Amino acid sequence: xxxxxxxxxxxxxxxxxxxxxxxxxxxxxxxxxxxxxxxxxxxxxxxxxxxxxxxxxxxxxxxxxxxxxxxxxxxxxxxxxxxxxxxxxxxxxxxxxxxxxxxxxxxxxxxxxxxxxxxxxxxxxxxxxx
Amino acid sequence: xxxxxxxxxxxxxxxxxxxxxxxxxxxxxxxxxxxxxxxxxxxxxxxxxxxxxxxxxxxxxxxxxxxxxxxxxxxxxxxxxxxxxxxxxxxxxxxxxxxxxxxxxxxxxxxxxxxxxxxxxxxxxxxxxxxxxxxxxxxxxxxxxxxxxxxxxxxxxxxxxxxxxxxxxxxxxxxxxxxxxxxxxxxxxxxxxxxxxxxxxxxxxxxxxxxxxxxxxxxxxxxxxxxxxxxxxxxxxxxxxxxxxxxxxx
Numbered sequence: 001x002x003x004x005x006x007x008x009x010x011x012x013x014x015x016x017x018x019x020x021x022x023x024x025x026x027x028x029x030x031x032x033x034x035x036x037x038x039x040x041x042x043x044x045x046x047x048x049x050x051x052x053x054x055x056x057x058x059x060x061x062x063x064x065x066x067x068x069x070x071x072x073x074x075x076x077x078x079x080x081x082x083x084x085x086x087x088x089x090x091x092x093x094x095x096x097x098x099x100x101x102x103x104x105x106x107x108x109x110x111x112x113x114x115x116x117x118x119x120x121x122x123x124x125x126x127x128x129x130x
Numbered sequence: 131x132x133x134x135x136x137x138x139x140x141x142x143x144x145x146x147x148x149x150x151x152x153x154x155x156x157x158x159x160x161x162x163x164x165x166x167x168x169x170x171x172x173x174x175x176x177x178x179x180x181x182x183x184x185x186x187x188x189x190x191x192x193x194x195x196x197x198x199x200x201x202x203x204x205x206x207x208x209x210x211x212x213x214x215x216x217x218x219x220x221x222x223x224x225x226x227x228x229x230x231x232x233x234x235x236x237x238x239x240x241x242x243x244x245x246x247x248x249x250x251x252x253x254x255x256x257x258x259x260x261x262x263x264x265x266x267x268x269x270x271x272x273x274x275x276x277x278x279x280x281x282x283x284x285x286x287x288x289x290x291x292x293x294x295x296x297x298x299x300x301x302x303x304x305x306x307x308x309x310x311x312x313x314x315x316x317x318x319x320x321x322x323x324x325x326x327x328x329x330x331x332x333x334x335x336x337x338x339x340x341x342x343x344x345x346x347x348x349x350x351x352x353x354x355x356x357x358x359x360x361x362x363x364x365x366x367x368x369x370x371x372x373x374x375x376x377x378x379x380x
Contacts, residue, residue, distance in 0.1 A: 012149050014265040038143035053356070053360070056309070056310065057363065060302045060309065061302045063302070063305070064299075065298045065302075067298070067301055068301055069294050070296055072294060072297070082201060093287070093290055093291055093294055094294050094298075096294075097292075097294035097298060098298070100291060100292075100295050101298060101302065108158040123225075
């Protein structure tokens with residue numbers, strides 16, 4: 001009984017050694033990967049590509065908001081025959097939508113896969129506000 | 131006229147006017163170039179994939195980078211469940227990219243410089259977002275227009291603004307691509323026109339033509355960058371909008 005046990009012990013220590021080395025290797029690979037990811041990250045973001053395109057993007061977002069607002073208002077006016085009323089109201093709302101578009105696209109980074117997996121629940125927002 | 135900067139955008143029938151049920155569906159130079167674009171994409175990718183070597187050659191690594199770029203983008207923005215949209219995003223990206231690049235050849239027609247083409251593509255994307263959103267989340271998808279934690283009193287106004295903001299997406303997506311291509315090509319043509327008309331004066335005119343000549347060369351480089359960038363932005367915004375369909379809470 002004692003002999004096999006001895007054998008077992010020695011193999012156990014060997015196994016421990018191997019498993020600890022495996023763990024070590026695993027953590028080293030993980031570190032290497034995360035480093036690579038950090039290096040690769042900027043290339044997948046379209047934000048830093050060119051200031052010219054950034055400016056153009058914001059301008060077109062804003063113009064599109066106002067344009068669509070005006071179009072919706074004009075359509076409603078045509079429908080109900082109240083020409084200036086809805087056009088004015090929806091132009092102003094379209095202005096708001098344009099600003100909203102702009103602020104959203106200015107703050108928008110494409111979310112990474114990890115961020116997508118743990119999107120905060122809507123309830124979390126209120127806690128952050130406080 | 132060779133000097134008219136707008137002339138390059140003119141549509142003309144190649145096979146005589148064809149009318150069906152009151153609609154004109156003639157085969158124009160725009161349609162011809164769309165055909166050329168599709169053939170070019172298919173040809174390049176088929177040639178790139180033909181060998182399938184373990185160590186890629188030049189053409190194969192172009193194909194692999196092309197695929198990898200879109201694959202990365204879809205994975206980063208949409209996650210694993212966005213895989214289903216990869217073919218769509220890849221097709222859109224390739225079409226816009228090759229359309230912009232083919233437009234850079236002198237005397238070629240730029241398909242994406244017509245607002246009807248770009249807005250049609252954008253409208254298709256946004257309609258798809260609505261359809262996917264409703265099939266995935268049912269009527270709950272409309273919560274996208276009702277932001278969380280807004281006081282009830284101003285909720286109707288905010289909802290209308292959110293709806294207008296959503297409706298403006300195809301306009302901004304399409305107008306951006308159209309505007310960039312149109313403006314770029316006109317500016318290029320105007321500077322090239324300066325070179326020609328100043329050079330025709332002779333003497334000092336040829337000296338004066340040097341500056342716009344350098345400008346035209348620099349702008350050509352910029353246009354290549356813009357052509358790629360706009361295709362990329364179009365594709366990534368498609369992904370971002372599709373993300374709204376998959377995960378409506380924002």
